[in-house]
Amino acid sequence: MSKYVLVTGGAGYIGSHTVVSLSENGYIPLILDNFENANRSVLNGLHKILGFEPILLEGDVCDNDFLKSIFLSYEIHGVIHFAAYKAVGESVKEPLKYYKNNLLGLINILNNMIEFRIKNLVFSSSCTVYGEPKGIKEMIEETPKNSPNSPYGWTKWMSEQIIEDVIKANPSLNIAVLRYFNPVGAHKSVFIGEFPIGKPNNLMPYITQTAIGKQEKLIVFGNDYPTIDGTCVRDYIHVIDLAEAHVKAISFLESKSGVLEAINIGTGKGLSVLEIINAFTIETGVQINWEFGPKRKGDVTEIFANANKAKTILGWEAKLSINDAINDAWNWEKKLAATK
Numbered sequence: 093m094s095k096y097v098l099v100t101g102g103a104g105y106i107g108s109h110t111v112v113s114l115s116e117n118g119y120i121p122l123i124l125d126n127f128e129n130a131n132r133s134v135l136n137g138l139h140k141i142l143g144f145e146p147i148l149l150e151g152d153v154c155d156n157d158f159l160k161s162i163f164l165s166y167e168i169h170g171v172i173h174f175a176a177y178k179a180v181g182e183s184v185k186e187p188l189k190y191y192k193n194n195l196l197g198l199i200n201i202l203n204n205m206i207e208f209r210i211k212n213l214v215f216s217s218s219c220t221v222y223g224e225p226k227g228i229k230e231m232i233e234e235t236p237k238n239s240p241n242s243p244y245g246w247t248k249w250m251s252e253q254i255i256e257d258v259i260k261a262n263p264s265l266n267i268a269v270l271r272y273f274n275p276v277g278a279h280k281s282v283f284i285g286e287f288p289i290g291k292p293n294n295l296m297p298y299i300t301q302t303a304i305g306k307q308e309k310l311i312v313f314g315n316d317y318p319t320i321d322g323t324c325v326r327d328y329i330h331v332i333d334l335a336e337a338h339v340k341a342i343s344f345l346e347s348k349s350g351v352l353e354a355i356n357i358g359t360g361k362g363l364s365v366l367e368i369i370n371a372f373t374i375e376t377g378v379q380i381n382w383e384f385g386p387k388r389k390g391d392v393t394e395i396f397a398n399a400n401k402a403k404t405i406l407g408w409e410a411k412l413s414i415n416d417a418i419n420d421a422w423n424w425e426k427k428l429a430a431t432k
């Protein structure tokens with residue numbers, strides 16, 4: 093059996109950590125990336141962790157001729173499709189950029205998998221497909237998908253629909269749709285981590301950049317939500333655990349035929365913004381300069397995963413804690429500052 097796994101967006105934050113997990117589990121990752129949303133230094137970091145430089149196929153998943161050339165050149169065992177734009181705010185300003193890139197990329201992947209009879213696909217989806225859950229906080233996979241709050245969320249919602257329709261017409265496909273909650277942290281080696289482009293959108297990188305002095309102050313978006321302390325609650329999952337879930341999903345698919353499974357990948361526990369800020373200070377000893385600001389449009393009040401299905405069918409559960417993620421994210425931020 094070929095051990096080649098095509099990892100689109102493999103130089104990205106979650107992609108690069110998944111490349112490490114794949115290698116550690118005997119697979120041969122093929123990194124497909126156009127570096128539009130990834131930093132080339134990731135390749136050096138991966139070399140240091142793995143002891144070799146993984147195979148890089150530089151190009152765009154929306155370029156079907158390029159993609160086809162990969163399927164012609166390698167006997168691919170499975171595909172993990174990360175490559176997509178993911179900035180919620182940007183997607184509101186530039187919806188067509190998101191619909192074109194995120195949907196065309198998936199369509200190209202599916203067409204080539206069908207043409208070359210590649211069965212196994214792990215698709216990077218998001219809890220954003222649940223939209224604003226009507227009063228429900230703990231998401232199970234059967235929770236009806238509501239209207240996402242952004243064009244980015246709609247691209248994930250539509251991608252899942254495309255996958256559902258395509259597998260009905262092509263039952264030889266095997267697809268796992270992983271719905272991530274909030275990825276945080278970095279590799280323990282601090283050779284790879286998150287490279288937010290410009291001012292971070294997400295909470296954890298904003299906290300670490302404020303702590304290191306790159307950002308002057310963290311604004312906490314809203315303080316009167318109906319939650320434990322008035323701030324939004326999320327399910328923060330260590331990126332290493334998230335990467336491991338992809339490897340478990342690939343091996344799950346190997347033993348199946350014609351399956352389509354949507355699976356939540358989260359810790360099963362929700363934490364508020366203030367709980368994260370306080371945990372950061374307790375864990376690192378560093379105070380964060382923050383203040384309350386207005387609510388951010390589109391924010392969901394409280395959402396966290398019911399992670400039972402991942403445990404049952406993948407044999408996967410989150411092992412690392414929020415404190416592990418805080419430490420790894422902070423060590424990564426300090427490493428970035430030291431190498432500036």
Ligand code: WQD
Pocket residue numbers: 178180218219220272273274275293294295296298310311312313314323324325326365388391
């Ligand atoms: C978390 C909480 C903010 C920044 C998004 C996408 C999701 C996934 C993860 C791609 C919220 C609060 C944040 C800040 C704040 N992305 N916050 N001040 O919005 O839950 O999820 O990123 O896969 O699909 O929707 O993550 O980190 O932006 O926000 O108060 O400066 O932190 O209001 O409550 P989010 P986030």
